Amino acid sequence: MAMIERFANPNRFLTLTRPLVPWLGGLTLLSLGAGLYLGLFQAPADYQQGESVRIMYVHVPAAWMAMFCYTSMAISAAVGLIWKHPLADVAGKATAPVGAVFTFLALATGSLWGKPMWGTWWVWDARLTSMLILFFLYIGYMALSNAFDNPQRGAKAAAILALVGFINVPIIKFSVDWWNTLHQPASVIRMDGPSIHPSMLWPLLLMAIGYTLFYLWVLIIRMDADVTAGKIRALRQRRVHG
């Protein structure tokens, strides 16, 4: 019974959040649709970068979400370690793959944007390099949380790693910036583009909101799945032990 009771709290969370899922889905599609429409049809081309600037509408929100997801992972880790809230571990574990996808998208679209701008697929630009290291941090987190036979133990170890990584992110960012200015004094066209015109800001904002809503949408679904998996494990264990 103790095992079941431990999921009482997550159950309340699920009954509260499950009705939100269709709403979140609808809002996600709405803002992504509007953002794509404005970004692809209404926003002007950049006078320097031409139409390639439209990659910004998928690149910049992905880069923002990469950091946002890592931050929420670290916050979940802190909550899980300090208050031992079972949902925090679930949230951290559910966030990691989504964050890793966003980070990969930021890297891939950055590379696709860089090819026409820089002439090569990859430049050791400070932003892209930091993103690459962030991607490794995500991979490490996921590898660690899946490396234990007991998933709760994995969640705890991964939470400590997420906190250590989170403290390190500014240090890594700082050292990569330092290293970058050392080796590339004259900067090429920056990734955030030249001064952003208001007609570019709206689609960017809508895409960012859409990405955030998408994250919340998938987060609830993944948390639901993980809590259910916990219940399955508890039931099976109880059956084995009578």
Added chain:
Amino acid sequence: MNTISSFLDMGGYAAFVWPSFGLSAVLLIGIFVISVRTLKANHATLDALNNEAERASPSEGPAQGET
């Protein structure tokens, strides 16, 4: 017709713009589909386990059946 093809051409940057949008769409839809599938599979497994338990011992059933 001309406007459509010039739109698709993206000022000569089509080879970079469309893969960016396409890859983003594929990966985001991909992780969404995987998450929903896992959720559905887990719910099905849990329901099956609960049904089994109920059949095995009807008196204990409802306590486990709560979801």
Added chain:
Amino acid sequence: MMRRFSLLVRRDLRLAQRQGLDSLMVVMFFVIAVVLFPFGVGPEPGILARIAAGVIWVAALLSTMLSLERLFLTDYEDGSLELLALSPVTLEVLVLAKVIAHWLTTGLPLIIAAPLLAVLLNMDADGFWVLIGALALGTPTLSLLGAVGAALILGSRRGGVLLSLLILPLFIPVLIFGVSAVDSAIGGYAIKAQFLILGGLFVFALPLCPWAAAAGIRQSLE
């Protein structure tokens, strides 16, 4: 307290000694890894001198990784970690003792071997002392960070590979400033900033890493 602490360090040093030539193997790995580079990029002295600092630092990171997996693992497997956790010495202090023993058996030999490799790679003589100084300041931070990883993988499947995946990204700042110090010295620039930052990283890691590693060990013993 100090006596207990030095007892712990000496216990680990004795264990390392008894396990035989572990630290010699690490140094040999360090040397061989560096010696591979001339075969990879060619024996041209100019190129080798240009990449010397980076190659030596990267090899030092990898060599440090090698011995980290067993930092807590042997004590974890034979149960003595549980006993040590019950002893009056707090886990944080235990971790610190382990880190010092690890640095003495791994970091220090690397520092001694580094000038020899610098000669083999034709590094400019201006960089020698800076390389030694940067390694002396950077390798303790590597051992500290590594202790966190070594604590987190206790009881996991496929520990060693996992450890490198977790820890190598965190080593990057040390690598950047360590190499930059040597390159600046060779180029005739000031090296104070790099040394200050390397020192800062060490001071920052000194309280935080034992704390995180102790938290990891507590998780593994639950």
